Amino acid sequence: MERMTSPAPDIATRGRILVVDDDASLAEMLTIVLRQEGFETQMFGRGDGALQVFRDYHPDLVLLDLMLPGKDGIDVCKEIRAESGVPIVMLTAKGDTIDVVVGLESGADDYIVKPFKPKELIARIRARVRRFDTPSPEALAIGDLDIDVAGHSVMREGRPIGLTPLEFDLLVCLARKPWQVFTREVLLEEVWGYRHAADTRLVNVHVQRLRSKVEHDPENPEVVLTVRGVGYKAGI
Amino acid sequence: MRLDRWGGQRATRVVRHALTFWRRSIQARVVASTVLLSALVVGIVGVFLLQQTRDGLLEQREAAAVGEATRVTAEARERLAGVPPTETDVALQLRELVEPIVQLGRSRDFAVVLSGPAGDSRNAGPALYTPRLDETSVPADLERHFDGVARTAFTYTEIRQKAADGAVTATPGIVVGSQVRLPADSQTYTLYYLFPLSDEIGTLRLVSRALLTAAGLLLLLVAGVTWLVTRQVVTPVRMARRVAERLAAGQLQERLKVEGEDDLARLATSFNQMATNLQRQIRQLEELSRVQRRFVSDVSHELRTPLTTVRMAGEVLHDARGDFDPTTARAAELLHHELDRFETLLVDLLEISRFDAGAAVLEIDDVDLVDVARRIVGSMSALATQNGVHVRLEADRSCRAEADVRRVERIVRNLVSNAIDHAESGDIVIRVAGDDHAAAIAVRDHGVGLGVGDAAMVFNRFWRADPARARTSGGTGLGLSIAMEDTHLHGGWLQAWGRPGEGAQFRLTLPRRNGGVLRRSPLPLVPADPTVQQVRGGAAR
Numbered sequence: 001m002e003r004m005t006s007p008a009p010d011i012a013t014r015g016r017i018l019v020v021d022d023d024a025s026l027a028e029m030l031t032i033v034l035r036q037e038g039f040e041t042q043m044f045g046r047g048d049g050a051l052q053v054f055r056d057y058h059p060d061l062v063l064l065d066l067m068l069p070g071k072d073g074i075d076v077c078k079e080i081r082a083e084s085g086v087p088i089v090m091l092t093a094k095g096d097t098i099d100v101v102v103g104l105e106s107g108a109d110d111y112i113v114k115p116f117k118p119k120e121l122i123a124r125i126r127a128r129v130r131r132f133d134t135p136s137p138e139a140l141a142i143g144d145l146d147i148d149v150a151g152h153s154v155m156r157e158g159r160p161i162g163l164t165p166l167e168f169d170l171l172v173c174l175a176r177k178p179w180q181v182f183t184r185e186v187l188l189e190e191v192w193g194y195r196h197a198a199d200t201r202l203v204n205v206h207v208q209r210l211r212s213k214v215e216h217d218p219e220n221p222e223v224v225l226t227v228r229g230v231g232y233k234a235g236i
Numbered sequence: 237m238r239l240d241r242w243g244g245q246r247a248t249r250v251v252r253h254a255l256t257f258w259r260r261s262i263q264a265r266v267v268a269s270t271v272l273l274s275a276l277v278v279g280i281v282g283v284f285l286l287q288q289t290r291d292g293l294l295e296q297r298e299a300a301a302v303g304e305a306t307r308v309t310a311e312a313r314e315r316l317a318g319v320p321p322t323e324t325d326v327a328l329q330l331r332e333l334v335e336p337i338v339q340l341g342r343s344r345d346f347a348v349v350l351s352g353p354a355g356d357s358r359n360a361g362p363a364l365y366t367p368r369l370d371e372t373s374v375p376a377d378l379e380r381h382f383d384g385v386a387r388t389a390f391t392y393t394e395i396r397q398k399a400a401d402g403a404v405t406a407t408p409g410i411v412v413g414s415q416v417r418l419p420a421d422s423q424t425y426t427l428y429y430l431f432p433l434s435d436e437i438g439t440l441r442l443v444s445r446a447l448l449t450a451a452g453l454l455l456l457l458v459a460g461v462t463w464l465v466t467r468q469v470v471t472p473v474r475m476a477r478r479v480a481e482r483l484a485a486g487q488l489q490e491r492l493k494v495e496g497e498d499d500l501a502r503l504a505t506s507f508n509q510m511a512t513n514l515q516r517q518i519r520q521l522e523e524l525s526r527v528q529r530r531f532v533s534d535v536s537h538e539l540r541t542p543l544t545t546v547r548m549a550g551e552v553l554h555d556a557r558g559d560f561d562p563t564t565a566r567a568a569e570l571l572h573h574e575l576d577r578f579e580t581l582l583v584d585l586l587e588i589s590r591f592d593a594g595a596a597v598l599e600i601d602d603v604d605l606v607d608v609a610r611r612i613v614g615s616m617s618a619l620a621t622q623n624g625v626h627v628r629l630e631a632d633r634s635c636r637a638e639a640d641v642r643r644v645e646r647i648v649r650n651l652v653s654n655a656i657d658h659a660e661s662g663d664i665v666i667r668v669a670g671d672d673h674a675a676a677i678a679v680r681d682h683g684v685g686l687g688v689g690d691a692a693m694v695f696n697r698f699w700r701a702d703p704a705r706a707r708t709s710g711g712t713g714l715g716l717s718i719a720m721e722d723t724h725l726h727g728g729w730l731q732a733w734g735r736p737g738e739g740a741q742f743r744l745t746l747p748r749r750n751g752g753v754l755r756r757s758p759l760p761l762v763p764a765d766p767t768v769q770q771v772r773g774g775a776a777r
Contacts, residue, residue, distance in 0.1 A: 032548075
């Protein structure tokens, strides 16, 4: 019995989190900490079958370990991303370049290297699920795209473009101040909720993925422009 | 002028090429020295042979000439003996004496001069001689020899002949003198026979030409043979060199071709064995390194997961310590703090073992060192204030370099944290400067400083200047070692200067271009501020 549903909370939850980690102690500890913060959680300890649990549970965020029995965390990440834009935060024991980049490219929104501080984890999780807290009616335009912030939709000439929440947040962040050039550090703070400068590759990977969805030609971007040596800005 | 200079340069270049070829080619040197030695021997032998031939030829000719002269003189004496004693016309008699000899000389190719009478220089009439002969052809010392009565004698001379137009031709020859007594005046006259040596000269010339040709051909042969022989030795050596170069360049599968069983083949076999052994050793080392890296990665994973759990548990306990009794609350606090230290130490240890395994790689980016310094100053200000020091950045303009921003930040953070650790009080000043080739960042503190010889030791792992000194910022003792490894990865310099009581300065110098070579740093290692007496030395490089 690896599956374990938490008892129905008596307080209103801030979101549902699926914790996929094969280390039972860590998973339980995560559950304790997350529940203290007001999240509802479910644990699962294997890579194969994680997708089914995801479908049944409908989480608002997935915490996914990179090394899992049965199936690699990278593959699980790809599977989930194939059918949902739900935020995925990778838990990795390796801070090495290759693992991080592979994890991000498989569709993860963020990663956190073990051992992490619980507060840091909570901050990242909050940054990823905060959009549920503040719905504000707002309409933006960037390039030939129309963004409905409250409705979480992006349209090009009336046709919707499917973005993950993170990609949407990134686009909105740039579109709100089209005159400003955002450094990678600022974007990390605004979109990912980092309080200190962190790995800027995170920004690069997601800008690439955003471009592949919103640009006519990702090689010659018109919506998300690179400002050499500084960062990114919205195209007019 | 320009053409001359150009020509001069070309000549210099040609000479330099030739010298290089000479230095590099054993073959050329062996051939040259062999030919030189052979030429010397052939020369000596040739000279000796020529000498022998000449001496032989001349001896023969001398014998022949003296014999001929003696015979002709004997005939002349016989003729004179047959002359009636009444005959007293000296001139006539002399003419009668010389005429047949001249006739004979013409057919047998010798010339005759008659002079005399001996011992009576006053009465010496005009000498009789073969027409067109220059009578001075007879050397004076031979004439002196025949001043009195003397036996037949000979010497060498130059026979000069006057042509019809007055031109004089000279040929080497032998002159033989012989005396006859003239019945008419009972005086002794000397007959000189001059035998030209033109035949012998011709022979000698022929012989020397033949010898020269032979010597030339012989030298050519020697050169050719030497060239072939050295080639047989040098070619495998050159092949071995090429293979060795390829081995050195990392193509470990390169081997020499072994042909036959001679010394060179055995050399090739040994060489191949050496290469095989090297290849095996290197493979083993690579395998070891791979295992090591794997181990580091596994340890990393295995240690980090439980540490994360422990850490979160500690955090939960720490947050709830208000509900505990004082002892338990203190225990929770200690657990929390020590977990922090444990984690930093683990991270540093893993980083060091990654360097040791050679698994660390650079991620090159365009980095502004001033930005880096500003960020570090910002993130360290809390710790600095806690320690009662102030960190100040002195930089007028941005200073860019190609570097791995994460590593450069770590270096600077380690330097600043080390400075805060040892500053005690006073400002910490960070200076950034750059030139065309290098960018530098120096961290200066006015703390306890470094003892003599400590500047070289500070980068050692777990090194402490004073083992009794307490740590304030809880450094692991690996910070500066990691900074040094990070610097080496960039091909940069990380140096320390310090004096007891005057503080210390750490200077990081990075090449502006990745892979560039450093020659000098834009910042001095020994700070120029007034508190420092300008006594250079110590760790200054």
